[in-house]
Amino acid sequence: MKHFPRIRWAGALLGAALLALTGCGDxxxxxxxxxxxxxxxxxxxWDEQQKAGxxxxxxxxxxxxPGIDVxxxxxxxxxxxxxxxxxxxxxxxxDVFWMAPSQFPEYVTKGVLADVAPAKIDASKYHQTVVQTxxxxxxxxxxxxxxxxxxxxxNKDLFKKAGVEMPDKLTWKPxxxxxxxxxxxxxxxxxxxxxxxxxxxxPASVKTYGFASxxxxxxQWMNWVASNGGKLLDKPFGKYAFNDDASVQALQFGVDLxxxxxVSPPATQTNPPSDKIxxxxxxxxxxxxxxxNALLPFVAPELSFELGIAPMPEGxxxxxxxxxxxxxAVYAKSDHPAEAMKLAxxxxxxxxxxxxxxxxxxxxxxxxxxxxxxxxWKTKKVxxxxxxxxxxxxxxxxxxxxxxxxxxxxxxxIFNEMYLGxxxxxxxxxxxxxxxxxxxx
Amino acid sequence: MTxxxxxxxxxxxxxxxxxxxxxxxxxxxxxxxTAQGTPVPGPAPAGPAGAVPPGTAPPAAGxxxxxxxxxxxxxxxxxxxxxxxxAPSLFGVLAFLLLPMVVVFVLSFFxxxxxxxxxxxxxxxxxxxxxxxxxxxxxxxxxxxxxxxxPLQTVLALALALxxxxxxxxxxxxxxxxxxxxxxxxxxxxxxxxWIFDPRDGALNRALALVGVHGPEWLSDPSWALxxxxxxxxxxxxxxxxxxxxAGLQGVPKELHDAAATDGATASQRFWRITLPxxxxxxxxxMVTNLIGAFQVFDTVFVMTExxxxxxxxxxxxxxxxxxxxxxxxxxxxTLSMLLFALIFAVTLAQVRFFGKRTTYDLG
Numbered sequence: 017m018k019h020f021p022r023i024r025w026a027g028a029l030l031g032a033a034l035l036a037l038t039g040c041g042d043x044x045x046x047x048x049x050x051x052x053x054x055x056x057x058x059x060x061x062w063d064e065q066q067k068a069g070x071x072x073x074x075x076x077x078x079x080x081x082p083g084i085d086v087x088x089x090x091x092x093x094x095x096x097x098x099x100x101x102x103x104x105x106x107x108x109x110x111d112v113f114w115m116a117p118s119q120f121p122e123y124v125t126k127g128v129l130a131d132v133a134p135a136k137i138d139a140s141k142y143h144q145t146v147v148q149t150x151x152x153x154x155x156x157x158x159x160x161x162x163x164x165x166x167x168x169x170x171n172k173d174l175f176k177k178a179g180v181e182m183p184d185k186l187t188w189k190p191x192x193x194x195x196x197x198x199x200x201x202x203x204x205x206x207x208x209x210x211x212x213x214x215x216x217x218x219p220a221s222v223k224t225y226g227f228a229s230x231x232x233x234x235x236q237w238m239n240w241v242a243s244n245g246g247k248l249l250d251k252p253f254g255k256y257a258f259n260d261d262a263s264v265q266a267l268q269f270g271v272d273l274x275x276x277x278x279v280s281p282p283a284t285q286t287n288p289p290s291d292k293i294x295x296x297x298x299x300x301x302x303x304x305x306x307x308x309n310a311l312l313p314f315v316a317p318e319l320s321f322e323l324g325i326a327p328m329p330e331g332x333x334x335x336x337x338x339x340x341x342x343x344x345a346v347y348a349k350s351d352h353p354a355e356a357m358k359l360a361x362x363x364x365x366x367x368x369x370x371x372x373x374x375x376x377x378x379x380x381x382x383x384x385x386x387x388x389x390x391x392x393w394k395t396k397k398v399x400x401x402x403x404x405x406x407x408x409x410x411x412x413x414x415x416x417x418x419x420x421x422x423x424x425x426x427x428x429x430i431f432n433e434m435y436l437g438x439x440x441x442x443x444x445x446x447x448x449x450x451x452x453x454x455x456x457x
Numbered sequence: 458m459t460x461x462x463x464x465x466x467x468x469x470x471x472x473x474x475x476x477x478x479x480x481x482x483x484x485x486x487x488x489x490x491t492a493q494g495t496p497v498p499g500p501a502p503a504g505p506a507g508a509v510p511p512g513t514a515p516p517a518a519g520x521x522x523x524x525x526x527x528x529x530x531x532x533x534x535x536x537x538x539x540x541x542x543x544a545p546s547l548f549g550v551l552a553f554l555l556l557p558m559v560v561v562f563v564l565s566f567f568x569x570x571x572x573x574x575x576x577x578x579x580x581x582x583x584x585x586x587x588x589x590x591x592x593x594x595x596x597x598x599x600x601x602x603x604x605x606x607x608p609l610q611t612v613l614a615l616a617l618a619l620x621x622x623x624x625x626x627x628x629x630x631x632x633x634x635x636x637x638x639x640x641x642x643x644x645x646x647x648x649x650x651x652w653i654f655d656p657r658d659g660a661l662n663r664a665l666a667l668v669g670v671h672g673p674e675w676l677s678d679p680s681w682a683l684x685x686x687x688x689x690x691x692x693x694x695x696x697x698x699x700x701x702x703x704a705g706l707q708g709v710p711k712e713l714h715d716a717a718a719t720d721g722a723t724a725s726q727r728f729w730r731i732t733l734p735x736x737x738x739x740x741x742x743x744m745v746t747n748l749i750g751a752f753q754v755f756d757t758v759f760v761m762t763e764x765x766x767x768x769x770x771x772x773x774x775x776x777x778x779x780x781x782x783x784x785x786x787x788x789x790x791x792t793l794s795m796l797l798f799a800l801i802f803a804v805t806l807a808q809v810r811f812f813g814k815r816t817t818y819d820l821g
Contacts, residue, residue, distance in 0.1 A: 421783050
């Protein structure tokens, strides 16, 4: 009997807490008119580093447009797409949001994205790979925002220690000739100081690896394929085609770096979902590591060695590097289409993109502003010029076709087996292409 | 024996320290009380408190069991506020459990690729399921996972409980330590164990190397990946299950053991003939909740292997996630969810029948 009152309180508290919790759920969602007759817009993004830059951009926009109130929503990458899909189904997606190449086909074919013609931007002034990425049936469905490009990050300290100079031009060929593999060999050292190819070299006791070859499509094998003249897709929104001879040769090269030349860590350690390779590079166990420049703000501050950037190796078909563009998408069913379009147009303007470039966040999609980004990173002692140089050469976008999100996990699994050496590149490519084409709608 | 459901109320939540107490596990009833031969041993669900479904017991339920069981309490007057107190939970059960189940059932008869309009599909999705080798493989993987986890974590938990069911110095500290893994979130566990399982730098293979064993490539070897993921579950759940068994052991009357010992029964005879049968209510609760949990495993698989290598850890919940949130095929994902529901339902029903025949609560 003594305990009874306490229980009642516990129950009441529990009930109150539950009600409060469930009550909260109604708070957000549904934009609509803000206070004092202002139009309220929502702008959604996924990068917490860039959010700081966009807070400045949005402040400028609001100053110039007193009638519009923009709130920025930040969601981590994984949640971003789940929530965006759910919101699009419910009809409550944000007015303006970031769009990525791999997700674009799904959203544009289902009518979620608005044609940005009303924003009246001059598409010819933006990086053309980005413009093409977000073009569907001749119309542009997003204001080009920025691009990120793959470059070769390298550990200058390890080069110095090995007494190796980074060649002016790295080259590779499927047969293993070229300056790239040679450099990678010199930088790979086992416990007794031996290099691959020398007698007594023990692949099981490697202390530093010359290169990181691993199962990552954007920064790895797609670049080998493209620079060997292979094809990822037969055409935009088409079918996968990377099981042709040139592609298979290129895949074989990527795998050989691991299992035959031993200049890269074994796939047992690097296969996704593990992202251990990032840590290995940061810890100075890997000398050369292809990565997107978007990784700089996350990696550079943590390094205990001097970071160099080099252009990616040139293949038999020249250099072809993945350039990944993003776009500011406008929701097709926005309650305030005119204002949303205005915001998107502003985000694509020189004024807005200059803020993002000068802050060292991204290479802006608009031509002529990249110097600000280069200058920012110069103050951090990183020379990012090679990224820029590559962007003027041959670049390719990720394979943009429907169903990629469903295909991605299977693609990664199949190629994990390939990097482990359990199936041949030909088998892996055939399997992947067949599986991938089954997901194309 | 009447309806099995009515008789097989688990001792679980009512008799054990509630989750928020788990840091400092106490024995709910003093040994003296049981020794006096209380007709219903303390932890057993004697009254209305037992009606609280497993897992949803309010934190303080353990202490109320006795108070509410007072005989002769009149029903009726004033009962309305009981419903008031139940209302928030009831709302939760309706809105977040039953309603979604109905929605999923309905959706399983539709084609719905999220961003387009749903169209009625009849039994199309079920026909597709019948011929979907990948789905059936994920069922098989799930069953294997359950078989790897459940026997091991149950036996270990019981063994631990027997070891720690005595008065030795620091026993409370040991009990608490074994429950710590249960408090960590599976995502964090998955990440930490991924480091431990690293074939070259991981703690596990380093330790194995010390005794001259060359450890396997845990997470990238199709024959080791599933056992590795299951091991994490065993490691996490054993301590928590031990708590239930500890509480259950408190309910085994000492005089039965004394009498049996006097009659010359060996320790192992006493365990098999007295302790184990009297633990049936606890065993039932532990088995039901653990089996359901194991059939629904997702987080650790998601973090550690993403269903790989070669689909060797693609449990059914992972396949459902892929179908719904990667392929955006909500209709078919709902059908797969119904399959999982049917599986769990069948297994649970079988347990209710099995334990229903073997469980006695009243020792009077």
